[in-house]
Amino acid sequence: MWWTTFDMIESATIASSLGTLAIALCSLYQTRRSVIDSFVPVLSIDGLTVHSDELSIRLRNYGTGPALDVTMLLRSDNHVFTPDVFLDGYPISVLHVGTNESKEVCLKPKEQPVPDLTRVALTIQFECIRRRHRQANFSVASFLCEHDI
Incomplete structure (x- = not known):
């Protein structure tokens, strides 16, 4: 019967179609994976100054x-301590730092004054565009000693 027999051209066409489908699925997976990993912020402290209460x-x-x-x-x-954050002298409730962007902020503790700002640890928490949460911890004293040399 003609519907049960495949000739070589039909077999090659089916194999080629399956191969093309496999390549398309792998390409879609790699594109999705590279998009997820490509938007990663890296926050750094470029400068730090300690004043009497900020x-x-x-x-x-x-x-x-x-x-x-x-x-x-x-x-x-x-x-x-949860500090109040000031940008250009104005209090802000939400801070976003874009790619290759630099922002100067002032932190003032709001509940009670911190006894010595040089002995505190600063924790910075932020969120990526893909809803991944990141956290960085800095010791203010070690940062000041590192940059005084």
């Missing part, structure tokens, strides 16, 4: 994606 920080994003909802916490001994 901490001035220059943040820079060296990554390939924006850092969204940047929050900062100050930790001293067993206490965690």
Whole structure:
């Protein structure tokens, strides 16, 4: 019967179609994977100045994606302080740092003053564009000693 027999051309056509479909699926997977991994922010502290009751920080994003909802916490001994964040002298509630963008912010503890700002640890938390959360911890004292040399 003619419907049960394949000739070589039909077999080659089916094999070629299956190969093309496999290549398309692999390509789609790799494209999706590279898009997910390509928007990663890398926040860095480029400058830090300690004043009597505030901490001035220059943040820079060296990554390939924006850092969204940047929050900062100050930790001293067993206490965690949530500071007010000021940008250009104005208080802000949400901080975003774009790709290759630098921002100078001032942190002022709002509940109670921190006894010594040089002995605190700074925790920076932010979110990637793909909803991945990142966190970085900095010791203010080691940062100041490193840049005083």
